[in-house]
Amino acid sequence: xxxxxxxxxxxxxxxxxxxxxxxxxxxxxxxxxxxxxxxxxxxxxxxxxxxxxxxxxxxxxxxxxxxxxxxxxxxxxxxxxxxxxxxxxxxxxxxxxxxxxxxxxxxxxxxxxxxxxxxxxxxxxxxxxxxxxxxxxxxxxxxxxxxxxxxxxxxxxxxxxxxxxxxxxxxxxxxxxxxxxxxxxxxxxxxxxxxxxxxxxxxxxxxxxxxxxxxxxxxxxxxxxxxxxxxxxxxxxxxxxxxxxxxxxxxxxxxxxxxxxxxxxxxxxxxxxxxxxxxxxxxxxxxxxxxxxxxxxxxxxxxxxxxxxxxxxxxxxxxxxxxxxxxxxxxxxxxxxxxxxxxxxxxxxxxxxxxxxxxxxxxxxxxxxxxxxxxxxxxxxxxxxxxxxxxxxxxx
Ligand SMILES: Cc1ncc(COP(=O)(O)O)c(C=O)c1O
Numbered sequence: 001x002x003x004x005x006x007x008x009x010x011x012x013x014x015x016x017x018x019x020x021x022x023x024x025x026x027x028x029x030x031x032x033x034x035x036x037x038x039x040x041x042x043x044x045x046x047x048x049x050x051x052x053x054x055x056x057x058x059x060x061x062x063x064x065x066x067x068x069x070x071x072x073x074x075x076x077x078x079x080x081x082x083x084x085x086x087x088x089x090x091x092x093x094x095x096x097x098x099x100x101x102x103x104x105x106x107x108x109x110x111x112x113x114x115x116x117x118x119x120x121x122x123x124x125x126x127x128x129x130x131x132x133x134x135x136x137x138x139x140x141x142x143x144x145x146x147x148x149x150x151x152x153x154x155x156x157x158x159x160x161x162x163x164x165x166x167x168x169x170x171x172x173x174x175x176x177x178x179x180x181x182x183x184x185x186x187x188x189x190x191x192x193x194x195x196x197x198x199x200x201x202x203x204x205x206x207x208x209x210x211x212x213x214x215x216x217x218x219x220x221x222x223x224x225x226x227x228x229x230x231x232x233x234x235x236x237x238x239x240x241x242x243x244x245x246x247x248x249x250x251x252x253x254x255x256x257x258x259x260x261x262x263x264x265x266x267x268x269x270x271x272x273x274x275x276x277x278x279x280x281x282x283x284x285x286x287x288x289x290x291x292x293x294x295x296x297x298x299x300x301x302x303x304x305x306x307x308x309x310x311x312x313x314x315x316x317x318x319x320x321x322x323x324x325x326x327x328x329x330x331x332x333x334x335x336x337x338x339x340x341x342x343x344x345x346x347x348x349x350x351x352x353x354x355x356x357x358x359x360x361x362x363x364x365x366x367x368x369x370x371x372x373x374x375x376x377x378x379x380x381x382x383x384x385x386x387x388x389x390x391x392x393x394x395x396x
Contacts, residue, residue: 049244053373067282075275083275110241113251116267164203176205182214182225188326216245301372
């Protein structure tokens with residue numbers, strides 16, 4: 001008798017479990033605040049991208065609720081068919097102004113924004129330089145583009161210069177794109193964007209910066225990496241998401257008008273996918289308005305970052321050069337990392353272990369992300385537990 005076809009997956013899953021790489025879903029009940037309820041227990045949440053704590057903000061909830069009443073639940077078509085509503089255009093205008101760019105285009109998710117922009121701007125014969133730690137959505141966009149891909153060492157501008165000087169474009173029309181995250185999603189360090197842009201100018205390349213984690217966090221007004229470094233340049237295209245600091249959903253690309261127009265005509269993840277629900281767009285607009293008018297929230301986030309990171313360093317943890325709200329705590333071994341995460345969980349702290357294939361072998365870690373709304377009391381409690389567990393497991 002032949003075995004059922006799915007047995008191969010049972011075996012593969014058993015393999016994942018044995019290697020400590022099995023992933024399961026944790027269920028949260030109730031809203032996403034600095035604490036959440038999981039398995040009936042109140043846990044301090046240390047892994048949300050709700051960096052500014054806006055996910056429960058009354059003004060955003062109100063904006064979404066009234067847009068829902070006004071426009072209904074969905075756009076029910078792609079933008080180029082009958083799904084283009086005034087609120088989509090309003091969000092694009094808001095995003096372009098917020099990012100200091102001529103124009104912007106929105107996508108259903110940040111993942112789709114990366115895939116959409118990369119595949120529309122690069123193709124066969126073009127060259128893409130991608131940081132070795134770039135997010136999966138960038139990697140997938142690169143793969144789908146069919147361009148030549150060159151992965152450079154993390155944040156290494158000498159490597160970028162060297163690759164570009166060795167690759168003269170075969171045709172003057174061939175493009176070269178350098179793609180980097182602004183704040184890196186697993187390491188929390190910041191891309192050297194001014195130097196990357198300078199290399200791009202020397203070698204006639206474009207730069208795409210993915211500000212998924214930098215929007216709302218970096219820069220005087222939270223506009224992201226370009227604002228943080230005081231950069232404004234037509235060769236710089238800014239990608240990001242409304243799903244993290246802005247506590248909503250959707251992705252965007254902001255840049256020069258002709259580039260955005262090109263994307264509207266060529267970006268497959270824009271053209272062949274349903275437009276965002278109008279209520280979601282209203283939430284994103286309200287979140288940007290809050291960001292523009294309330295700078296105290298972001299300042300508090302930075303106070304939390306400094307307190308927590310310094311606390312960890314004082315205890316002897318390796319925070320891997322993190323510069324921002326994402327703080328990895330290096331544990332190295334995959335099983336040790338999962339033991340650490342479980343011990344934290346038992347003590348009421350939810351900060352999951354990150355392991356291969358998300359990070360390289362030997363670089364497993366606990367990845368913490370802080371929120372502006374965390375209290376000093378919560379942060380100090382977390383440091384106390386980290387010290388206890390870290391000593392028990394011989395990490396410090
Ligand atoms: C760097 C980076 N880019 C893009 C994305 C995708 O964004 P979204 O969750 O909106 O699809 C993520 C999400 O984790 C990310 O970390």
